[in-house]
Amino acid sequence: MPEAATAVREITLAEAVREALAEELRRDPKVFICGEDIAEAGHPFKVLTGLVQEFGPERVLDTPISEPGFTGLAVGAAMTGMRPVVDIMFGDFIGLTMDQMVNQAAKIHYMSGGKWRCPMVMRTTLGATRRSAAQHSQSLHAWMCHVPGLKVVLPSTPYDAKGLLKSAIRDENPVVFFEDKMMYRLKGPVPAEEYTIPLGVADVKRVGEDITIVATSSMVQIALGAAKLLDEYDISAEVIDPRTLWPLDEKTLIDSAKKTSRVIVMDEGYGRYGVTAELASVIAEGAFFNLEAPVKRLGAMHVPIPFSPPLEDATVPTEKTVFDAARALCGK
Amino acid sequence: MATSVVMPALEMAQETGKIVSWVKKEGDTIKKGEILLEVETDKAVVEIEANADGVLAGVKSQAGAVVPVGATIAWILKPGEAVPAETASAAPAARTMTEQPRPAAPPAPAAVAPAAPSATVSADSVQISPKARRLAKEKGIDITRVKGTGPDGVITTDDILAAEAAPPPSPAAAPATAASDLPAIARLMAERTTQSWTQVPHFFLVRDLDAGALNDAREKLGPAIEASKAVKLTHTDLLIALVARVLTKHPKMNASWTGKGIQMNSSANISVAMAVKDGVVGAVIPKSDTTALADIAAQRKELTERARDNKLRPADLSGGTFTITNLGMYNIDAFSAIIVAPQAAILAVGRISDRVVAVNGQPAVRPMLTLTLSSDHRVVDGAQAAQFMNDLAEAIRNPASVLSN
Numbered sequence: 026m027p028e029a030a031t032a033v034r035e036i037t038l039a040e041a042v043r044e045a046l047a048e049e050l051r052r053d054p055k056v057f058i059c060g061e062d063i064a065e066a067g068h069p070f071k072v073l074t075g076l077v078q079e080f081g082p083e084r085v086l087d088t089p090i091s092e093p094g095f096t097g098l099a100v101g102a103a104m105t106g107m108r109p110v111v112d113i114m115f116g117d118f119i120g121l122t123m124d125q126m127v128n129q130a131a132k133i134h135y136m137s138g139g140k141w142r143c144p145m146v147m148r149t150t151l152g153a154t155r156r157s158a159a160q161h162s163q164s165l166h167a168w169m170c171h172v173p174g175l176k177v178v179l180p181s182t183p184y185d186a187k188g189l190l191k192s193a194i195r196d197e198n199p200v201v202f203f204e205d206k207m208m209y210r211l212k213g214p215v216p217a218e219e220y221t222i223p224l225g226v227a228d229v230k231r232v233g234e235d236i237t238i239v240a241t242s243s244m245v246q247i248a249l250g251a252a253k254l255l256d257e258y259d260i261s262a263e264v265i266d267p268r269t270l271w272p273l274d275e276k277t278l279i280d281s282a283k284k285t286s287r288v289i290v291m292d293e294g295y296g297r298y299g300v301t302a303e304l305a306s307v308i309a310e311g312a313f314f315n316l317e318a319p320v321k322r323l324g325a326m327h328v329p330i331p332f333s334p335p336l337e338d339a340t341v342p343t344e345k346t347v348f349d350a351a352r353a354l355c356g357k
Numbered sequence: 358m359a360t361s362v363v364m365p366a367l368e369m370a371q372e373t374g375k376i377v378s379w380v381k382k383e384g385d386t387i388k389k390g391e392i393l394l395e396v397e398t399d400k401a402v403v404e405i406e407a408n409a410d411g412v413l414a415g416v417k418s419q420a421g422a423v424v425p426v427g428a429t430i431a432w433i434l435k436p437g438e439a440v441p442a443e444t445a446s447a448a449p450a451a452r453t454m455t456e457q458p459r460p461a462a463p464p465a466p467a468a469v470a471p472a473a474p475s476a477t478v479s480a481d482s483v484q485i486s487p488k489a490r491r492l493a494k495e496k497g498i499d500i501t502r503v504k505g506t507g508p509d510g511v512i513t514t515d516d517i518l519a520a521e522a523a524p525p526p527s528p529a530a531a532p533a534t535a536a537s538d539l540p541a542i543a544r545l546m547a548e549r550t551t552q553s554w555t556q557v558p559h560f561f562l563v564r565d566l567d568a569g570a571l572n573d574a575r576e577k578l579g580p581a582i583e584a585s586k587a588v589k590l591t592h593t594d595l596l597i598a599l600v601a602r603v604l605t606k607h608p609k610m611n612a613s614w615t616g617k618g619i620q621m622n623s624s625a626n627i628s629v630a631m632a633v634k635d636g637v638v639g640a641v642i643p644k645s646d647t648t649a650l651a652d653i654a655a656q657r658k659e660l661t662e663r664a665r666d667n668k669l670r671p672a673d674l675s676g677g678t679f680t681i682t683n684l685g686m687y688n689i690d691a692f693s694a695i696i697v698a699p700q701a702a703i704l705a706v707g708r709i710s711d712r713v714v715a716v717n718g719q720p721a722v723r724p725m726l727t728l729t730l731s732s733d734h735r736v737v738d739g740a741q742a743a744q745f746m747n748d749l750a751e752a753i754r755n756p757a758s759v760l761s762n
Contacts, residue, residue, distance in 0.1 A: 286488050286514065317486040317513050356508040 034217055039072045039209035041183035042148075045190035046073070046110065048219070050080050053108060056194060059086040059095050060112025069114060070150075070209050092121035096147070100130045100199075103145035108194060113149035115161045116203060119168065122147070130199040131174030145200075146193045151179075152205040152243045152293055153330045153341050162330035162337070164242075164294040169201045170270045170303070176200040176224055177270040181245035183213040185268055188222030196224065205243040205293075225272030229281070233263030236287040236351050239278055239304055240266060244291040244323075244342065251347035260355050270300060278304065279311030286317040287354045291342055296324035318354045323347060359438045360409035362431040364424040367398050367671035375423045376430070377402055377541045383416045383483075387433060394430075395541060401638065401674045402541035409433045415440035485512035492517045540635035553698045557614070558734040561693050564746050566753050568709045568726040571595055574756040578650060586655040593629065593683050594654040596706060599752045601625040601645035602759050604679060607745040609737050611678045613699040619736050620699075628677025628697065629657060631664040639697055640664060641677040650760055681706060691727035701736035702745075705729040726753070 049056045064087040067074035077085040088095040092113060099109035113119060133141045151164035170177045178193055178200060180186035193200040230245060231252050240248035245266045252262035265281055267274055282288045288308050292300040301322035308320050326340040364374045377395035381387055392404045411433040418430040432440050483500050489512050493500045503520045505512035571592060579590040604611040604625040613620045625646040628639035640660035642653055663669045682694045685708035694705040712725040732742040752759040
């Protein structure tokens with residue numbers, strides 16, 4: 026959180042994203058947006074409302090329903106000097122873009138000996154509990170984290186979303202930017218003036234002494250809620266949001282783990298071979314001799330996300346889940 | 358299937374065994390035949406071997422515990438196995454009889470993970486956090502003495518800090534450390550001799566004897582025995598045979614004090630005191646009264662060799678009814694020995710040396726031998742013991758008459 030937000034202006038996460046895009050579109054004529062239903066429709070989640078009116082259909086470009094096609098378009102545009110921002114409506118669709126992202130965007134700088142760059146951003150979504158069933162509810166960001174050459178950003182507040190997206194657009198490398206579709210209406214303080222947040226710097230969302238909860242994106246608010254409950258049991262929880270999964274601010278995670286000696290790692294993606302596995306491993310390697318207990322991971326249940334609301338809710342960690350896990354780790 | 362480690366019955370009448378020490382720790386990988394632990398019976402400290410391959414787990418009884426024979430004291434697990442739940446044991450009284458500080462053990466059975474241990478379950482006996490383990494090492498705290506208060510009894514940093522702050526255990530809580538530092542045999546010897554010396558009312562009878570006939574018998578009988586048994590006949594062998602045969606006429610000298618009264622023994626099992634690495638033990642030649650001299654010599658030789666190699670077995674040390682102890686080889690003329698309870702007597706044998714004695718009113722130089730008998734006055738009185746000594750002296754004067762029987 027910014028220590029001294031001059032204006033206590035509160036906007037939603039969707040508005041913060043829109044502001045970031047608008048500011049970068051104004052700032053740099055090479056920036057353009059492309060994707061499905063983003064111009065007149067302003068995106069199904071209404072994140073992009075008004076942008077086509079200001080910047081015109083050539084810079085807010087509606088595309089056919091062909092993720093591989095317009096992702097490839099963006100990769101080529103980025104290589105030839107533009108700064109495209111690709112909109113992939115649901116993160117579940119990134120499978121369609123994988124060859125463009127993994128084999129082209131991620132590698133061209135390396136394979137060309139630095140002659141080519143691919144300064145593009147892919148914005149997409151994650152998160153369940155929107156009753157969107159198994160093909161529109163997944164959190165697949167771990168896939169992108171696995172590939173050298175891609176940066177992966179997961180904002181958890183309007184403030185972070187705006188500052189990180191602006192940095193992502195200005196970055197010389199391909200960046201995949203995951204927004205939690207359930208957090209678009211989350212309000213938070215965002216200063217009106219220009220700011221950016223560097224990629225690779227974690228944020229301590231709450232200072233605590235007894236246990237560290239490392240949480241990403243949608244799980245940060247859950248962690249903060251659980252931390253409040255834990256206060257009543259004399260368990261002081263520290264909540265840390267890495268904000269970018271690559272580059273990863275390992276030091277902040279390890280330092281916190283060393284301080285509290287107990288760690289929960291949570292992420293809405295699948296735990297198996299997932300983000301929590303990597304974060305837990307980093308912490309175990311870095312803070313092993315300061316740990317009182319094994320690092321506990323919380324993530325999506327290892328199943329396709331159910332359409333049935335009660336079943337869908339059961340697949341995602343809740344404040345209660347975190348609360349119980351934290352008490353068990355602390356033996357209280 | 359998990360293999361149980363039970364307190365073995367090492368002697369016929371053994372009811373309990375005391376765990377001297379665990380050679381292997383919980384979590385150690387073990388091969389069948391490796392030494393698992395040392396158990397003390399009334400007479401010996403015995404190394405107990407593993408009866409299966411696997412990982413030692415579920416150790417229920419720690420050093421110092423006295424455990425009924427047949428009680429399960431630990432388990433040997435194959436990969437993937439867990440310590441079986443407590444079932445009605447073959448030994449219903451399977452429970453330790455002394456309270457010992459226990460290292461924190463998980464209340465739930467600890468599973469042995471085949472390859473990748475799960476997040477919270479460890480096969481290690483002491484469940485301790487990495488941080489607490491590091492702190493304990495830095496502070497020199499023995500984690501096996503720390504009780505864990507964390508989840509599932511895990512030792513946490515708080516427990517280590519508490520252990521550091523706690524006063525050292527009082528003498529009452531921990532057995533005298535000096536004694537427990539002793540080798541088990543030495544400690545056993547200390548306990549047994551103290552017990553006997555302070556509780557058994559000893560009295561001593563001394564006889565100087567002419568050992569000429571004994572020497573003659575050795576020279577006469579030795580070659581044949583050496584030929585048949587490949588063993589050199591010793592004075593001790595002759596004395597074992599003679600004492601045992603004389604004992605048949607003096608059953609009370611061969612009796613045992615039971616605490617309530619006198620128990621007669623049907624055969625004379627002569628126990629021979631033998632020096633081993635850390636003390637002295639009594640190796641027994643069963644039924645010495647009816648065993649031929651040659652066989653006595655052969656058995657004595659075998660026991661001597663086993664004692665020298667520290668390989669005496671519990672059976673070698675059990676069942677003695679009368680002890681002979683000989684310090685002649687150390688040039689001791691005479692000495693008094695402490696009775697090995699519950700036996701009634703012990704015969705201390707000095708060296709045979711030429712001394713000037715009166716023979717038929719004239720000074721003569723004779724090979725002389727001094728025997729000192731220590732007797733338990735609860736079992737025998739002076740007159741009875743003296744009669745035994747008298748008959749023994751007669752036998753030594755004329756060995757052939759007794760041995761030919």
